[in-house]
Amino acid sequence: MQDGKPAGLSRDELFAGKKVVLFAVPGAFTPTCSMAHLPGFVVKADEIQAKGVDSIICLSVNDAFVMDAWGKEKNAEALIMAADGNGDFTQAIGLEMDASGFGMGVRSQRYAMVIDDGVVSALHIEAPGKLEVSSAEAVLSNL
Numbered sequence: 001m002q003d004g005k006p007a008g009l010s011r012d013e014l015f016a017g018k019k020v021v022l023f024a025v026p027g028a029f030t031p032t033c034s035m036a037h038l039p040g041f042v043v044k045a046d047e048i049q050a051k052g053v054d055s056i057i058c059l060s061v062n063d064a065f066v067m068d069a070w071g072k073e074k075n076a077e078a079l080i081m082a083a084d085g086n087g088d089f090t091q092a093i094g095l096e097m098d099a100s101g102f103g104m105g106v107r108s109q110r111y112a113m114v115i116d117d118g119v120v121s122a123l124h125i126e127a128p129g130k131l132e133v134s135s136a137e138a139v140l141s142n143l
Contacts, residue, residue, distance in 0.1 A: 006064035018054040023112040028070040040136030
């Protein structure tokens with residue numbers, strides 16, 4: 001969001017010449033995402049950035065308004081709260097999941113990746129219902 005309106009960012013703006021940690025969650029305001037996954041990155045942001053990371057991106061298949069509100073509620077001003085509203089990015093990288101059984105439609109799997117100058121150098125995909133390999137602590141230990 002910029003000036004209260006959704007604004008797009010290009011792949012180059014996000015990744016070119018940077019080391020980025022991108023983590024994805026199935027849904028903003030959902031229990032594990034809100035109580036553990038996002039808060040871990042909020043708390044560990046300084047430590048992660050001290051390891052040479054230029055930016056930390058939280059991605060979810062939600063709209064920009066929801067991601068903005070969630071980021072504000074969780075004090076995530078040090079992170080980029082990225083909305084993949086239609087799931088285009090998520091589907092392009094093959095990490096979508098069908099959450100229609102929970103009334104959520106197609107969403108992102110839970111994962112974390114490290115991107116060095118636009119190239120994925122590490123990818124950690126969670127098993128369903130888990131938060132182990134993509135947590136802020138796990139990412140920090142692997143940097």
